[in-house]
Amino acid sequence: MQLRIGGIEIDLRVSDAEALARLVEPWTGYRGGAAEPDVRFEYHTIDGYMGEQPEDTPYPAYGCRAETTSAGVRYAIWRRDSRGTILVPRQDGPLHCRFEGNPGRWAIEACLRVTMSLALPRDGGLMIHSAGVASERRALLFSGPSGAGKTTISTMLAEHSRERRLGDDLTVARPGERGWIAHATPFAGEAGPVPEATAPLEAMHFLVKAARHRREPLAKPEALRRLMRNVMAYVREREAADRALGAAAAFVAEVPCYILEFARDPGVARVLGVT
Amino acid sequence: MPQKFRQNPRTAGRVIDGLASVVTPDDNKLHTLNKTGSRIWVLAENGCTLEEVAADLTRAYDVDPARATDDARRFCDDLVARGILEAVE
Numbered sequence: 616m617q618l619r620i621g622g623i624e625i626d627l628r629v630s631d632a633e634a635l636a637r638l639v640e641p642w643t644g645y646r647g648g649a650a651e652p653d654v655r656f657e658y659h660t661i662d663g664y665m666g667e668q669p670e671d672t673p674y675p676a677y678g679c680r681a682e683t684t685s686a687g688v689r690y691a692i693w694r695r696d697s698r699g700t701i702l703v704p705r706q707d708g709p710l711h712c713r714f715e716g717n718p719g720r721w722a723i724e725a726c727l728r729v730t731m732s733l734a735l736p737r738d739g740g741l742m743i744h745s746a747g748v749a750s751e752r753r754a755l756l757f758s759g760p761s762g763a764g765k766t767t768i769s770t771m772l773a774e775h776s777r778e779r780r781l782g783d784d785l786t787v788a789r790p791g792e793r794g795w796i797a798h799a800t801p802f803a804g805e806a807g808p809v810p811e812a813t814a815p816l817e818a819m820h821f822l823v824k825a826a827r828h829r830r831e832p833l834a835k836p837e838a839l840r841r842l843m844r845n846v847m848a849y850v851r852e853r854e855a856a857d858r859a860l861g862a863a864a865a866f867v868a869e870v871p872c873y874i875l876e877f878a879r880d881p882g883v884a885r886v887l888g889v890t
Numbered sequence: 891m892p893q894k895f896r897q898n899p900r901t902a903g904r905v906i907d908g909l910a911s912v913v914t915p916d917d918n919k920l921h922t923l924n925k926t927g928s929r930i931w932v933l934a935e936n937g938c939t940l941e942e943v944a945a946d947l948t949r950a951y952d953v954d955p956a957r958a959t960d961d962a963r964r965f966c967d968d969l970v971a972r973g974i975l976e977a978v979e
Contacts, residue, residue: 681915834907835906835907836906836907836909836911836922837922839904839906839911839922840911840920840922843911843913843920844920850902850913850915850918851915851918852900852915853899853900853901853902853915855915856901856902856913856915857902857913859913860902860903860904860911860913860920861902861904864904864906864911867906868906
């Protein structure tokens with residue numbers, strides 16, 4: 616099956632057809648079809664698979680090791696329900712990923728998320744822990760760690776305005792010809808997956824829960840620090856670190872970034888200019 | 891030959907508005923340097939001695955050379971300890 620997520624074309628092969636169907640069933644609009652994928656992804660299911668990760672390690676803790684080879688950088692990734700390798704080639708060409716593990720959809724999705732986080736910076740893009748809302752003409756992103764209010768603010772704005780949800784957990788941002796573009800992803804939090812969508816990215820907001828609504832611009836170095844804290848990136852070697860940092864620096868140079876203090880009421884829409 | 895400091899080749903860095911942000915992949919950390927640390931990071935791109943760092947700080951901040959040398963040593967030692975710079979012979 617061919618998927619296109621955040622502009623990344625993925626050739627997805629899962630050894631168990633039912634596991635694949637369960638994974639993609641809630642995902643709308645993410646079918647791809649380019650002749651040359653950016654990622655070749657294989658997942659071999661093993662019923663009852665439990666890896667070496669201790670039971671008490673909090674989700675989503677991963678183990679990750681990088682090894683530089685003549686072909687590129689080979690990442691070994693392991694977690695409690697799956698493990699595998701991702702080869703990021705030194706030259707152009709697709710990432711080659713081979714995982715095995717539990718047939719559950721979360722296990723497969725987690726491997727896809729890690730893969731995306733390594734694939735995107737090669738094109739100058741980023742996968743960001745962020746929720747988003749979008750109209751046809753612009754998107755607003757809201758970033759922060761778990762509990763920051765990503766699901767709350769995106770759901771609230773979608774319910775009380777004409778904006779639609781662009782996701783509540785992970786969104787993609789990529790540079791385009793006329794500025795940065797926000798992409799929905801099927802990787803969702805509590806509110807569930809959203810259909811594929813894109814819109815020009817107008818602003819990024821770093822969330823702070825507060826008693827009132829207030830939006831303050833951030834200086835670029837501080838915006839970069841906050842963005843990097845929320846970018847999904849596996850930087851165990853220089854090349855990946857340089858790509859992710861370079862993409863993030865380009866992002867804060869072009870996209871206005873703000874601290875958004877917000878309370879749990881729809882009045883925040885006024886601060887954001889959302890109608 | 892005086893000791894030189896250079897950017898750790900395992901790091902990645904960018905300077906934005908005069909402040910350097912440096913990723914050290916060994917511990918997966920982002921370090922945002924202050925103005926002085928950022929000056930040293932830039933100077934260390936092609937390698938620099940403690941004396942060169944001290945001379946730069948003296949010019950930039952109009953401080954006496956003895957204090958600048960103390961500050962340069964403290965900053966360089968700290969950046970080496972964090973894996974941002976490395977000391978080379």
